[in-house]
Amino acid sequence: xxxxxxxxxxxxxxxxxxxxxxxxxxxxxxxxxxxxxxxxxxxxxxxxxxxxxxxxxxxxxxxxxxxxxxxxxxxxxxxxxxxxxxxxxxxxxxxxxxxxxxxxxxxxxxxxxxxxxxxxxxxxxxxxxxxxxxxxxxxxxxxxxxxxxxxxxxxxxxxxxxxxxxxxxxxxxxxxxxxxxxxxxxxxxxxxxxxxxxxxxxxxxxxxxxxxxxx
Ligand SMILES: [Mg+2]
Numbered sequence: 001x002x003x004x005x006x007x008x009x010x011x012x013x014x015x016x017x018x019x020x021x022x023x024x025x026x027x028x029x030x031x032x033x034x035x036x037x038x039x040x041x042x043x044x045x046x047x048x049x050x051x052x053x054x055x056x057x058x059x060x061x062x063x064x065x066x067x068x069x070x071x072x073x074x075x076x077x078x079x080x081x082x083x084x085x086x087x088x089x090x091x092x093x094x095x096x097x098x099x100x101x102x103x104x105x106x107x108x109x110x111x112x113x114x115x116x117x118x119x120x121x122x123x124x125x126x127x128x129x130x131x132x133x134x135x136x137x138x139x140x141x142x143x144x145x146x147x148x149x150x151x152x153x154x155x156x157x158x159x160x161x162x163x164x165x166x167x168x169x170x171x172x173x174x175x176x177x178x179x180x181x182x183x184x185x186x187x188x189x190x191x192x193x194x195x196x197x198x199x200x201x202x203x204x205x206x207x208x209x210x211x212x213x214x215x
Contacts, residue, residue, distance in 0.1 A: 003107060003154055004105045004155075005067050005101070005104075005105045005107065005109065005110045005155070005213070006066075006105055007064055007066045007067050007069075007070055008064070009212070009213040010067035010071060011055055011058075011070055012211040012212055013207055013208050013211040013213040014051065014052075014070065015052055016207035016208075016211035017048065017203060017204050017211075018048035018049065018051060019207075020203040020207050020210070021044050021048050021200065021203055022045050022048070022049070024041070024199075024203060025041035025044075027041070027199070028040045028041030028044060028196050028199060028200060029042060031193065031195070031196040031199055032196040035178060035182075035183035035186055035190045035193045035195075035196075036181070036182045036196065037084075037182060039083075040084075040196040043082045043083060043084055043087065044082065044086060044200055046081060046082065047077065047086075047090070048078075050077050050078075050081045051074040051077045051078060054073050054074065054077045055070060055073070058070055058073055066102070066103045066104075067104075067105065067110075068098045068099065068100075068101035068102040068103060068104070068113075069098060069102075070098065071094045071097045071113070072095055072098030072099060073098070074094045075090075075091045075093070075094030075095030075096070076091065076095060077091075078090050078091035079091030079092070079095070085125070085181055085182070085197075086197060086200070089121055089124055089125050089134060092117075092120040092123075092124050093117040093118070093121050093138075095120065096113075096116045096117045096119065096120035097113040097114060097116060097117035097120075098113070099116070100112055100115075100116035100117070101113035107149055107154075107155040108149060110145070110155070111142075111145045111146050111149055114141075114142045114145055115142055115146070117138075117142075118135075118138055118139060118142045121134065121135065125180065125181075126180070130176060131176075131178070131179040131180040132173045132177065132179065132183060132190060132195050132198075133173075133178075133180050133181060133195060133198065134195070134197030134198050134200065134201045135198075136172060136173050136176075136195065137165075137166040137169040137170040137173075137197075137198035137199075137201035137202050138166070138169075138198075138201045140165040140166065140168065140169040141163070141165045141166040141169065141201065142162070143165070144158070144161040144164070144165035145158040145159070145161065145162045148162075155213075155214055156214040159205065159208040159209060159213065159214040163202070163206050163208065163209055165205075166198075166201050166202040166205040166206075167202045167205075167206075169201075170194060170198040170199055170201065170202040171194070173194055173198045174192060174193065174194050175191060175192070176190075176191070176195075177190055177191055178190035178195070181197075183195070
């Protein structure tokens with residue numbers, strides 16, 4: 001699966017994401033406790049645990065589904081099981097990604113699907129660069145995938161670049177004043193804390209490297 005985005009590859013990526021969020025649940029909760037309502041870690045872990053069960057059901061199908069339907073299923077599961085802002089936002093990301101990817105398996109199609117997922121997040125959350133939200137990790141990561149592929153890079157190159165861009169974007173949220181979501185109620189007091197949603201985005205791209213989707 002070195003340069004192909006198969007259903008099995010996406011399945012591995014999504015499960016690696018669920019594992020990483022479970023491992024980092026306490027950290028995500030601490031980050032949300034500082035500038036939100038301390039439920040992000042538990043919410044995302046609950047949603048992704050349910051998503052893994054949904055993936056099990058899909059994987060048992062014959063023939064096993066392509067990547068797109070698996071992403072769509074995870075998106076619907078997150079929307080229906082996670083409350084607050086994170087469920088609808090991450091759910092919309094995966095739902096739009098899955099609908100855009102459909103049965104396609106190329107890295108270019110994956111890049112377009114990531115772009116569609118980002119557009120869904122923007123449409124729902126109305127966040128812009130520098131608002132101290134998941135957008136600040138997601139937008140640079142999506143751009144990094146596109147840039148790496150346009151330069152002739154492999155899927156592995158693109159996902160490594162995305163992971164780095166997401167981590168940098170996440171770290172860059174620390175000095176920002178939150179302008180969207182619950183953290184924005186804190187105004188200047190949100191400065192000095194890393195955004196939990198951006199942190200979860202960085203775990204998603206790190207999961208790609210852990211899962212073998214990148215070859
Ligand atoms: Mg919260």
